[in-house]
Amino acid sequence: MKIINTKDKNFKEEFENILARAKSDIKDVSKIVTNIIDEIIENGDEALKKHIEKFDKWEFKDANELLISTNDMEKAYKNIDDELRKSLHTAYDRIKAYHEKQLPKSWIDFEDNGTILGQKVTPVDRAGLYIPGGKAAYPSSLLMNAIPALVANVKEIVVCTPAPNNEVNELLLAACHLCGVSKVYKVGGASAVAAMAYGTKTIPKVDVITGPGNIFVATAKKLVFGEVNIDMIAGPSEIGILADKNAKANYIAIDLLSQAEHDEMASSILITTCEDLARKTDIEVETYLSKLERETIARKSIDERGAIIIARDMDEAIELMNDIAPEHLEVMTENPFELLPYIKHAGAIFLGENTPEPIGDYIAGPNHTLPTGGTAKFYSPLNVENFLKKSSIISFSKKAIQSLGEPCALLADTEGLTAHAKSVRVRLENN
Ligand SMILES: NC(=O)c1ccc[n+]([C@@H]2O[C@H](COP(=O)([O-])OP(=O)(O)OC[C@H]3O[C@@H](n4cnc5c(N)ncnc54)[C@H](O)[C@@H]3O)[C@@H](O)[C@H]2O)c1
Ligand SMILES: N[C@H](CO)Cc1c[nH]c[nH+]1
Numbered sequence: 353m354k355i356i357n358t359k360d361k362n363f364k365e366e367f368e369n370i371l372a373r374a375k376s377d378i379k380d381v382s383k384i385v386t387n388i389i390d391e392i393i394e395n396g397d398e399a400l401k402k403h404i405e406k407f408d409k410w411e412f413k414d415a416n417e418l419l420i421s422t423n424d425m426e427k428a429y430k431n432i433d434d435e436l437r438k439s440l441h442t443a444y445d446r447i448k449a450y451h452e453k454q455l456p457k458s459w460i461d462f463e464d465n466g467t468i469l470g471q472k473v474t475p476v477d478r479a480g481l482y483i484p485g486g487k488a489a490y491p492s493s494l495l496m497n498a499i500p501a502l503v504a505n506v507k508e509i510v511v512c513t514p515a516p517n518n519e520v521n522e523l524l525l526a527a528c529h530l531c532g533v534s535k536v537y538k539v540g541g542a543s544a545v546a547a548m549a550y551g552t553k554t555i556p557k558v559d560v561i562t563g564p565g566n567i568f569v570a571t572a573k574k575l576v577f578g579e580v581n582i583d584m585i586a587g588p589s590e591i592g593i594l595a596d597k598n599a600k601a602n603y604i605a606i607d608l609l610s611q612a613e614h615d616e617m618a619s620s621i622l623i624t625t626c627e628d629l630a631r632k633t634d635i636e637v638e639t640y641l642s643k644l645e646r647e648t649i650a651r652k653s654i655d656e657r658g659a660i661i662i663a664r665d666m667d668e669a670i671e672l673m674n675d676i677a678p679e680h681l682e683v684m685t686e687n688p689f690e691l692l693p694y695i696k697h698a699g700a701i702f703l704g705e706n707t708p709e710p711i712g713d714y715i716a717g718p719n720h721t722l723p724t725g726g727t728a729k730f731y732s733p734l735n736v737e738n739f740l741k742k743s744s745i746i747s748f749s750k751k752a753i754q755s756l757g758e759p760c761a762l763l764a765d766t767e768g769l770t771a772h773a774k775s776v777r778v779r780l781e782n783n
């Protein structure tokens with residue numbers, strides 16, 4: 353891996369490159385993605401057909417073939433190995449319990465002067481979940497997206513996932529059955545996002561699109577925002593690790609690779625105060641790499657986007673990590689909780705050497721759909737509120753409008769909005 357030292361003369365420039373790369377990725381593909389979206393808007397299912405043939409390598413005669421039957425989902429659920437079904441249920445239960453804690457409640461307050469104010473929380477009518485499936489299938493992402501939608505009480509959940517060579521992963525179908533998802537379409541990439549944002553004859557337009565995906569998916573979500581809501585930019589996976597001399601190089605190495613194996617565009621960065629650990633980690637990465645099933649993907653990601661940074665001290669290490677704002681941040685130091693107050697930006701924070709990132713991908717409970725590309729500076733993990741919206745509730749009695757009507761009308765006068773002022777004063781005159 354590339355090892356750089358903050359004392360190096362050209363460190364600032366190297367670090368700027370690391371930060372800039374994540375942002376330029378979306379720019380790089382936005383033209384391709386814009387074209388795909390425009391084609392879906394113009395030609396609907398016909399354009400889907402073309403893109404599926406090109407990217408997923410299968411053909412359909414009738415667009416209805418895109419829909420997977422609930423029968424197939426039930427069959428898959430029954431067919432999977434018992435131990436696997438048990439693991440699926442464990443993950444389901446833990447994710448559900450975590451997300452139930454997030455559910456905001458409607459509320460209403462009665463003031464003494466006769467004013468009633470409140471907030472009504474309502475789910476969106478229809479949510480569209482993008483579940484990745486190009487290089488690998490992601491049944492875990494189905495759980496992570498469907499469960500918060502179920503907790504939010506969304507009535508209609510639509511799933512789009514690519515089916516390379518017209519094959520769909522059995523565990524994904526089993527997870528759909530477990531979550532009670534009834535509409536699953538075999539379509540992926542920017543086409544799926546555009547179809548859910550604008551609607552086609554076959555795929556219904558949704559109100560919000562959530563879910564992770566590669567750079568094409570992440571860019572498409574960014575481009576359709578406004579036509580529908582989106583959860584966040586959840587693109588190629590990232591891991592940042594903060595470590596001191598107490599950390600184990602083999603743990604760090606395999607955790608870096610856990611995200612590198614997702615995608616050539618994934619990014620894995622270790623920042624450490626210990627030069628010896630940096631060198632040992634580099635060797636361990638190489639040892640593990642050659643044993644991985646997805647060695648080629650992981651190697652490209654590590655070579656092109658991986659880095660080990662040696663910092664002067666932990667203050668400097670944390671400052672750099674906050675600038676990166678990684679999707680996942682592991683803290684492997686002697687007292688990881690002591691650093692927590694200083695960590696400002698990260699999608700999910702994993703504390704201690706026995707908390708490897710993959711435990712959060714599958715089973716811990718918090719959502720694994722997380723902001724990438726530095727957007728953890730302003731986005732949160734996928735949560736129940738992504739499927740909800742709020743309406744304000746206002747009701748004034750005679751007494752209330754008498755007490756607040758004139759200050760209101762005065763403010764309206766000052767804005768030159770005389771109909772606003774009169775709308776209030778006409779009540780004062782009649783009361
Ligand atoms: N941030 C998160 O929360 C999170 C969670 C899980 C996975 N991920 C990421 O999801 C991604 C999954 O990627 P994937 O590729 O396996 O599946 P994917 O479903 O995201 O993408 C596959 C689709 O991409 C499109 N595509 C592929 N090559 C294209 C090209 N050259 N031009 C236009 N479109 C093209 C095709 O439509 C294809 O069906 C990885 O990057 C992984 O790191 C992120
Ligand atoms: N690490 C991914 C989020 O970046 C989520 C995932 C799903 N399966 C395995 N990993």
Ligand SMILES: [Zn+2]
Nearest residue numbers: 589610611713
């Ligand atoms: Zn992962």
